[in-house]
Amino acid sequence: xxxxxxxxTNILIYAHDLDAKAKHEIAKEVLxxxxxxxxxxxxxxxxxxxxxxxxxxxxxxxxxxxxxxVVNSYATWCVDTVAEDIFMAFQxxxxxxxxxxxxxxxxxxxxxxxxxxxxxxxNAGQRIVGIGIENPFARx
Numbered sequence: 001x002x003x004x005x006x007x008x009t010n011i012l013i014y015a016h017d018l019d020a021k022a023k024h025e026i027a028k029e030v031l032x033x034x035x036x037x038x039x040x041x042x043x044x045x046x047x048x049x050x051x052x053x054x055x056x057x058x059x060x061x062x063x064x065x066x067x068x069x070v071v072n073s074y075a076t077w078c079v080d081t082v083a084e085d086i087f088m089a090f091q092x093x094x095x096x097x098x099x100x101x102x103x104x105x106x107x108x109x110x111x112x113x114x115x116x117x118x119x120x121x122x123n124a125g126q127r128i129v130g131i132g133i134e135n136p137f138a139r140x
Contacts, residue, residue: 002115003114005114016054079112085104
């Protein structure tokens with residue numbers, strides 16, 4: 001059985017946002033664990049969202065150079081997105097009644113063989129297309 005875990009954008013952002021306090025520590029710990037187990041996956045969508053938010057929207061933005069280093073580091077976790085994934089996202093969007101962007105996250109996670117998604121934005125405890133949604137900050 002796979003132990004792959006898909007990481008949503010907010011987990012990466014908190015891991016690199018020193019002002020996030022407890023969430024920063026939790027996110028760093030989660031990512032460290034996934035690195036050590038070689039169990040982390042994400043998508044280009046996540047890396048793109050991370051870059052924009054980390055360089056522009058957090059209270060102490062990362063430099064473009066630093067954010068690009070993070071993107072480069074996590075690129076090895078990426079699952080490629082192709083047209084079939086977008087079509088799958090359409091189906092998930094309709095069936096689960098969620099936003100297209102969240103559905104694309106789920107389609108990418110499914111393609112990568114992830115058994116769970118770590119996200120602050122999706123509904124924790126829910127299962128969509130067989131993937132469990134967990135909020136690692138709920139225990140904080």
